[in-house]
Amino acid sequence: MKPNILLITVDQMRADCLSAAGHPVVRTPNLDGLAESGVMFRNAYTATPSCVPARAAIMTGMSQQSHGRVGYEDRVPWQYEHMLAGELANAGYHTQCVGKMHVYPTRNLCGFHNVVLHDGYMHYNRDRKVQSAAGHFDECDDYLQWLRDQAGSHHDIMDMALDCNASTVTLPWHLPERLHPTNWAVSQSIDFLRRRDPSKPFFLWTSFVRPHPPFDPPQAYLDMYIHQTLPDPPVGDWVNEFAAEAGSASPVTGLKKLRADELQRARAGYYALITHLDYQIGRLINALSEYGELNNTVIVFTSDHGEMMGDHHYYRKALAYEGSAKVPFIISDRTGKLGFKAGSVVSEVIEMRDIMPTLLDAAGAAIPDCVDGQSVVPLCNDSEERSWRTYLHGEHAYGALSHHYITDGHWKYIWYSQTGKEQLFHLDEDPQELRNLVADAAYEAELALGRSRLIHELRDREEGYVANGALMVGRTPKSCLTHLREQQAVHA
Numbered sequence: 295m296k297p298n299i300l301l302i303t304v305d306q307m308r309a310d311c312l313s314a315a316g317h318p319v320v321r322t323p324n325l326d327g328l329a330e331s332g333v334m335f336r337n338a339y340t341a342t343p344s345c346v347p348a349r350a351a352i353m354t355g356m357s358q359q360s361h362g363r364v365g366y367e368d369r370v371p372w373q374y375e376h377m378l379a380g381e382l383a384n385a386g387y388h389t390q391c392v393g394k395m396h397v398y399p400t401r402n403l404c405g406f407h408n409v410v411l412h413d414g415y416m417h418y419n420r421d422r423k424v425q426s427a428a429g430h431f432d433e434c435d436d437y438l439q440w441l442r443d444q445a446g447s448h449h450d451i452m453d454m455a456l457d458c459n460a461s462t463v464t465l466p467w468h469l470p471e472r473l474h475p476t477n478w479a480v481s482q483s484i485d486f487l488r489r490r491d492p493s494k495p496f497f498l499w500t501s502f503v504r505p506h507p508p509f510d511p512p513q514a515y516l517d518m519y520i521h522q523t524l525p526d527p528p529v530g531d532w533v534n535e536f537a538a539e540a541g542s543a544s545p546v547t548g549l550k551k552l553r554a555d556e557l558q559r560a561r562a563g564y565y566a567l568i569t570h571l572d573y574q575i576g577r578l579i580n581a582l583s584e585y586g587e588l589n590n591t592v593i594v595f596t597s598d599h600g601e602m603m604g605d606h607h608y609y610r611k612a613l614a615y616e617g618s619a620k621v622p623f624i625i626s627d628r629t630g631k632l633g634f635k636a637g638s639v640v641s642e643v644i645e646m647r648d649i650m651p652t653l654l655d656a657a658g659a660a661i662p663d664c665v666d667g668q669s670v671v672p673l674c675n676d677s678e679e680r681s682w683r684t685y686l687h688g689e690h691a692y693g694a695l696s697h698h699y700i701t702d703g704h705w706k707y708i709w710y711s712q713t714g715k716e717q718l719f720h721l722d723e724d725p726q727e728l729r730n731l732v733a734d735a736a737y738e739a740e741l742a743l744g745r746s747r748l749i750h751e752l753r754d755r756e757e758g759y760v761a762n763g764a765l766m767v768g769r770t771p772k773s774c775l776t777h778l779r780e781q782q783a784v785h786a
Contacts (some may be wrong), residue, residue, distance in 0.1 A: 296386065296495040297629045298591040299653050300582070303352070303499070304571055305345065305394060305506035306611060307597035309620040311568050319524055322564045324576030325624065330637050332626025333674040337703035340599045341688040343619045344612050345396045345506075346370075348598035348646050353377045353397075353404055354663035355650030359688065359755075362778025365691025366612065368418045370774055372404060373781060376662040378650045379497065380405025385659035388494040393501035395478045400434040406499075410482045412437035412475055412504040415458035416452060437478050445473055451514045456508030460545035461609040462552060464509040464516070464563025470752060471512040476504050476567075480574045484581040495590075497653070500578060502571055505601070507722075509563030515570045519562035527557075527604035528726035532717065533579045538607035549640065551607050564603055573729060585680045589628045592656045596650065597621040605726070612690045614699035614708045617729055619688055625652070625674060632656060632771075633675035638674045642682045643703045687751040691771035698752065700744045707744025711759060714767035718744060 312316055314326040340348045347363035353372050358364045379389045391409045419431045440450050454465055467474050483500045490496050513745045541550035582588040602608035605617040627634045647667030654661050655669035670679050687700040701709045708717040718741050719729040752759040756776055758769045
């Protein structure tokens, strides 16, 4: 019997916000239990740290250069030949997604048999002037329809007036907890367990929108953190304090030195959402047990990207720093057939592209040739086939802060393509990236290695980032590469 597969993803959760990872404040008892029964990865990254490109890597198993999304851009159609759900369906799985997909068209199944959708607030499908009826949020969002059925037709996901990118503002959830989108995602996932085809193994992707803003935890969870003494966020010696002081006061700011009380409340709300998610994940795992499927299920937990949450006075995501680019990653094999050593920790650098080949490997399904990622199963069972990538190349088109990064889990090199600014961090000794070592002659070799690896990765890129063997500053970044747009034009 093939194992069931449960992929649990959250949105915008930092790697360090697990008590199992040593966080001094955040409590995640159910995820800690998952780590105790499985394997936790110390160096899991997202190569392109925002929702759309990260999800492209999850669903296709491709690097950002291959799937073509190297920044954030909505409304670019998804027409990939091989995607995770479709490959598992072809292998005999009953497939279901609950929650956030963030694809286009919005109701694109991407190989799933069914999707119960809640993407959260999507700017393009809230545009009342230009959005077609088929793409409008009233038609697309299953949670919103359910909320109106439960609580009244006048309700909307903007009732609390919290913007979907407001990382500096928290308000407690205003309705009964059972109506929160986090609870809804678990309720819908449990309902799938009831109505699934019992003759087939299942692939369930429970995809939460939180702890992505809005920061709207139920009051009981906010109370856990609002009066706690929280450790100060790290601020590196390289930070421009004057720019942070002058940063926008808007709730959606990307750079701002907040007042202490503002920062306390924002972080308390973020941590509260994570603990709320943890408890609801515990509810889902309990339901798996009640249906008799827990011990025949491989479970993967991760996030698409992180949240800066005040580190170096930055907020939101898309940057190369640990708070944004590093994610939690746990895999638990409750079947016992994959040979995992429960409670172990893996140090190799893994990425979102590794999810698809890992799950196909666990299912005994073929891995398409277009997949760039690797199955992490050999890393979890001390296989002799434990060869792995030497480093990871990440990037994000992000205006003046467009950048590329190289990391092997020990060192990180960052190059800002519009200014030529470089940064080098020794993550083993400086995990909070407090000291930029670029100007320190003692680390010339490490700087040169990071730079040469990036030149190698970018040597053939269409943007012209490399010429005559050197990095070229000021080339115009793209959010999507030409081959992706050409591919979509063929299918249009």
